[in-house]
Amino acid sequence: MNTADVIVVGGGVNGASTAFFLAKAGVKKVVLLERRQLGAGASGKSGALVRTHYTNPIEANMAFESLKVFRNWSEIVGGDCGFESPGFLQVVAPQYEEQLRRNVAEHQRLGINTRVLTTDEILEIEPATRVDDITCAAYEPDSGFADPNATLYGFVNAARDLGVDVRSGVEATKLLAEGDKITGVETTDGAFMADNVVLIPGPWAQRLVAPLGLEFDLEPRRVQVAVFRWPYGFDHRHPIFIDDSQEAWFRPEGANSTLVGLESGVDGANPDDIAEGVDHDYVEDCRAALSHRLPAFEHSTMRGGWAGVITMSADGRPIIDQIPAFAGLFCMLGDSGTSFKTAPAIGMGLAEWITKGEPQSFDLHPFRSSRFAEGDLWLDENAYGPHRERTISR
Ligand SMILES: Cc1cc2nc3c(=O)[nH]c(=O)nc-3n(C[C@H](O)[C@H](O)[C@H](O)COP(=O)(O)OP(=O)(O)OC[C@H]3O[C@@H](n4cnc5c(N)ncnc54)[C@H](O)[C@@H]3O)c2cc1C
Numbered sequence: 001m002n003t004a005d006v007i008v009v010g011g012g013v014n015g016a017s018t019a020f021f022l023a024k025a026g027v028k029k030v031v032l033l034e035r036r037q038l039g040a041g042a043s044g045k046s047g048a049l050v051r052t053h054y055t056n057p058i059e060a061n062m063a064f065e066s067l068k069v070f071r072n073w074s075e076i077v078g079g080d081c082g083f084e085s086p087g088f089l090q091v092v093a094p095q096y097e098e099q100l101r102r103n104v105a106e107h108q109r110l111g112i113n114t115r116v117l118t119t120d121e122i123l124e125i126e127p128a129t130r131v132d133d134i135t136c137a138a139y140e141p142d143s144g145f146a147d148p149n150a151t152l153y154g155f156v157n158a159a160r161d162l163g164v165d166v167r168s169g170v171e172a173t174k175l176l177a178e179g180d181k182i183t184g185v186e187t188t189d190g191a192f193m194a195d196n197v198v199l200i201p202g203p204w205a206q207r208l209v210a211p212l213g214l215e216f217d218l219e220p221r222r223v224q225v226a227v228f229r230w231p232y233g234f235d236h237r238h239p240i241f242i243d244d245s246q247e248a249w250f251r252p253e254g255a256n257s258t259l260v261g262l263e264s265g266v267d268g269a270n271p272d273d274i275a276e277g278v279d280h281d282y283v284e285d286c287r288a289a290l291s292h293r294l295p296a297f298e299h300s301t302m303r304g305g306w307a308g309v310i311t312m313s314a315d316g317r318p319i320i321d322q323i324p325a326f327a328g329l330f331c332m333l334g335d336s337g338t339s340f341k342t343a344p345a346i347g348m349g350l351a352e353w354i355t356k357g358e359p360q361s362f363d364l365h366p367f368r369s370s371r372f373a374e375g376d377l378w379l380d381e382n383a384y385g386p387h388r389e390r391t392i393s394r
Contacts, residue, residue, distance in 0.1 A: 001190075001191060001193060002031070002190060002191065002192040002193065003029070003192070003193045003194065004029045004030065004031040004165070004192055004193070004194040005027050005028060005029045005030065005194060005195070005196065006022055006027055006029075006030050006031075006194055006196040006197070006198060006354060007030075007031045007033065007172075007184065007185055007192050007194045007196070007197045007198070008022075008030065008031070008032045008033065008197075008198045008200065009033050009172045009185065009197065009198065009199050009200060009201050009208070010033070010034065010041070010199070010200035010201040010202060011032060011033070011034025011037075011038040011039070011040070011152075011156070011166070011168060012038075012039065012040075012041045012042060012043035012044075012152065012200060012202055013039075013043040013046070013148065013151055013152045013155065013339075013340055013343040014043075014200045014332050014335070014339060014343050014346050014347065015032060015034070015198070015200040016032065016038070016152050016155035016156045016159060016343075016347075017155050017343040017344055017346060017347025017348075018198055018200065018332070018346070018347040018350045018351060019032040019155070019156075019159040019164045019166070019347075020077065020155045020156075020158050020159040020162070020164070020347060021347040021348045021350070021351035021352075022164075022350075022351045022354065022355070023159050023162035023163055023164050024162060024351070025351050025352070025355045026355070027351075027354070027355060028163065029163075029165070030159070030163070030164045030165070031164070031165045031167065031192055031194070032156070032159065032164055032165070032166045032167065033167050033170050033171070033172050033185070033187060033192075034166070034167065034168045034169070034170070035169070035170065035171035035172070035188075035201075035204070036168070036169065037168055037169075038152055038153065038156060038166075038168060039148070039149055039152050039153075041201075041202035041203070041204075041271070041308075041309070042202055042203075042308050042309060042310050042311075042335060042337075042340075043148055043149075043152050043340065044148065044149060044152070044308070045148075045225075045306055045307070045308025046148040046308070046340045047145070047225055047249070047251065047259060047261055047340075047392060048145045048146045048147065048148040048151070048340050048341075049088075049143075049145050049240060049242075049249065049251060049340070049341060049392070050063075050066070050067055050070050050083065050143060050144055050145055050146055050340075050341040051063065051067075051088040051090070051140055051143040051144075051240065051242070051341065052064045052067055052107060052112050052114070052140060052143060053088065053090040053103065053107065053114070053138055053140060053143075053242070054103075054380075055099070055103055055380040055381075055382050055383045055384065056378070056380045056381075056382075057106050057107075057109075057110060058362075058363055058366055059317075059338075059342070060103075060106070060107050060110060060112065061110050061362070062342045062345035062346070062349075062362055063341050063342055063345070064107075064110055064111070064112050065344070065345050065348075065361065065362070066341055066342050066343065066344040066345045067142065067143065067341070069344035070083045070144075070146055070151075070341075070344070071083065071085070071142065073154065077154050077155060077158045078154065078157070078158050078161070079150075079154045079157060079158075080150060080154070081146045081147060081150045081151040081154050082146050082147025082150040082151070083144055083145070083146045083147075084144045084145060084146075084252075085141075085142060085143065085144035086144060086237050086238065086239050086240060086251070086252055087125065087139065087140065087141045087142075087143065087144070087239040087240070088139070088140040088141075088143035088144070088239060088240040088241075088242070089117075089122065089125065089126070089129075089137045089138070089139055089239050089240065089241050089242075090137055090138040090139075090140075090242050090244065091134055091137045091241060091242065091243045091244060091245060091293070092134070092136075092137075092244045092245060092384045093133075093134070093244065093245040093384070094133075094134060094135045096244070096384040096385070097135050097136055099382040099383070099384060100116065100136065100137075100138055100382075100384070101116055101136075102382045103138070103382050104116050104138050106382075107138075112140065113140065113141060113142050114138055114139060114140045115138075115139055116136050116137070116138055116139070117136060117137050117138075117139045118136060119131035119134065119135065119136065121139075122134075122136075122137050122139075125139065125239060126238050126239055126294075128234065128238065128294050128295070128296050129293060129294060130292065130293055130294070130295055133245070134245065143240065144240065145240060145251050145252075146340075148340060151340075151343070155343075155347075167189065169188075170187050170188055170189045171187060171188045172185040172186070172187050172201070172208060173185075173186050173187060173188060174186040174208075174211065175197065175199075175208055175209070175211070175212055175329070176191065176193070177212060177326055177329075180325060180326055180327060181195075181326065181327045181328060182194075182195070182196070182197050182326045182327065182328040182329040183195075184197065185197055194328075195328050196328045196330065196354050197328065197329055197330070198330040198331065198332070198350060198354070199329070199330070199331040199332070199333065200331070200332045200333075202271070202309070202311055202335065203218070203220035203269070203271040203309045203310075203311045204271060205218055205311070205331075205333050206218060212325070212326065213325075214323065214325065216313070216319060216333055216334065216369065217313070217314045217372060218311050218312070218313060218333060218334050219267045219268070219311065219312040219313075220267070220268070220269040220270070220271050220309050220310075220311055220312075221265040221266065221267050221269055221309065221310050221311070221312050221337070221391070222265055222266045222269040222274050222275075222307050222308075222309055223261070223265040223307065223308060223309075223310055223337060223391060223392070224261070224262075224264075224265075224278050224279065224282050224305060224306070224307040225259055225260060225261045225278070225286075225305055225306060225307075226259075226260050226278050226282065226283050226286040226287075226302060226304070226305035227253055227257050227258070227259055227260075227302070227303045227304045227305055228257060228258050228260065228286070228287065228290060228297060228300040228301065228302055228303065229256060229257050229300055229301045229302075229303050230256045230257065230258065230297075230300065231296050231297055231298075231299050231300040231301075232299075233296065234296045234297070234300075237252045238250075238252060238258070238294065240252075241293060241294075243289065243292075243293050244384045244385075246289045246292060246293065247262060247263035247264075247289075247390070248260065248261065248262050248263070248286070248289035248290070248293075249261050249392060250289075250290055250293075250294075257303060258290065258294075258297070258300075260286040260287075260289065260290050261286075261392055262282070262285055262286055262289060263390055263391060263392075264282065264285065265310070265337070265391060267312070269309045271309045274307060274308075274309055275307060276306055276307055276308075277305070277306065277307065278304070278305030278306060278307060279307075282305070283302050283305065286305075287300065287302070310335055310336065310337035310391060310392075311333065311334050311335055311336070312334060312336050312337070312391070313333070313334030313336055314372055314377065315371075315372075315377035315378040315379075316336045316378065316390060316391070317334070317336055317366075317367060317378045318332060318333065318334050318335055318336055318339055318346070318367055319331060319332070319333045319334045319367060319368075319369045320332050320346060320349065320350065320364050320367035320368075321364070321367065321368050321369045321370075322353060323369060324369070324370065330350055330353065330354065331369070332346055332350065333369075336391060337391025337392045338391060338392055345361070345362055348361055348362070349361060349362045349364050366378065
């Protein structure tokens with residue numbers, strides 16, 4: 001019989017972060033289970049944008065605290081997560097300028113280094129930008145992107161150094177409970193008993209929780225990205241854009257390419273059987289969005305792409321909780337396509353909850369699983385439209 005203090009199910013960036021912060025907090029026996037290979041889920045496919053611009057202060061604060069971890073990775077975690085900081089521009093349609101200004105003011109109150117740029121100032125940051133259809137943008141000079149695998153592997157290496165038992169190729173097949181208390185998990189490598197289990201299995205969650213009578217209304221969604229080589233004459237690293245007016249985002253990729261994503265995911269994906277390549281139509285839509293904002297890319301060459309599966313919750317925000325029906329059963333479910341950048345905060349918050357009885361650094365109450373039954377779904381006052389369905393570019 002294997003025993004542990006905490007079992008973490010899921011070797012994505014959030015499982016690895018949680019295992020790392022648990023071990024860092026002094027938990028002696030942490031086991032991290034991954035059914036396939038580390039990064040088999042959304043984490044291995046992530047665009048890995050790390051920005052703090054959100055349309056509510058709770059997520060902005062989690063992103064801000066996480067940004068500090070990405071920026072100081074070698075001291076806090078160790079090694080290199082591939083974080084680069086070309087700066088970040090949040091573009092919105094002119095009718096949302098007021099909301100953008102209110103959000104930036106809120107972010108500044110949180111201590112985030114951000115400001116609103118005029119179109120002339122946008123052109124100073126990135127002269128190739130088309131600005132005739134926008135009036136302003138939010139700018140974050142400290143934001144950037146990381147290498148998603150280097151981030152995940154960095155957390156895993158640091159967790160291992162602190163004694164975490166990382167088991168790849170071991171699937172949790174059943175959650176074990178006695179009455180209203182979790183007692184462990186059955187796996188393809190025998191039973192593991194523990195007073196605390198943290199579920200972070202991405203789109204594979206429902207098959208684990210259903211036998212306990214739990215249902216979280218999670219929707220696996222196939223999302224894609226495409227890579228374009230920089231066109232002739234374009235020879236500099238541009239900032240990251242989230243272009244809300246086009247429901248698109250783009251960032252530099254490697255030495256001379258740009259990674260593009262659009263809000264055009266398809267629900268009902270089977271995470272065990274998705275087409276991992278990129279669709280033809282999607283490539284053309286990406287090129288159109290990219291060259292609308294950066295016209296030089298009209299004749300850029302497509303160089304590949306891929307698809308992954310994110311998991312949407314009913315209000316497009318993660319569910320981070322200790323499940324009320326089962327003491328010791330913690331979860332981070334429904335990543336909603338936006339939980340790479342906040343993985344440090346999510347791991348930290350869950351580790352505090354388990355070791356100290358409550359999350360201390362972050363307000364995780366808005367992420368509680370009961371919000372759906374209570375009818376208290378997320379709705380941001382300063383959103384740029386009715387965007388519950390938005391994912392990565394939200
Ligand atoms: C194309 C794309 C672009 C994205 N861009 C961004 C971005 O720019 N910024 C951002 O913040 N977010 C982005 N995201 C979202 C982000 O990548 C995810 O929110 C995040 O990676 C989720 O991590 P996770 O650890 O919660 O889940 P996952 O990475 O999905 O990991 C879950 C893991 O659990 C394992 N597992 C499942 N069931 C079991 C079981 N029973 N036993 C053991 N293991 C199990 C799976 O194999 C998997 O490895 C993007 C996602 C995609 C797909």
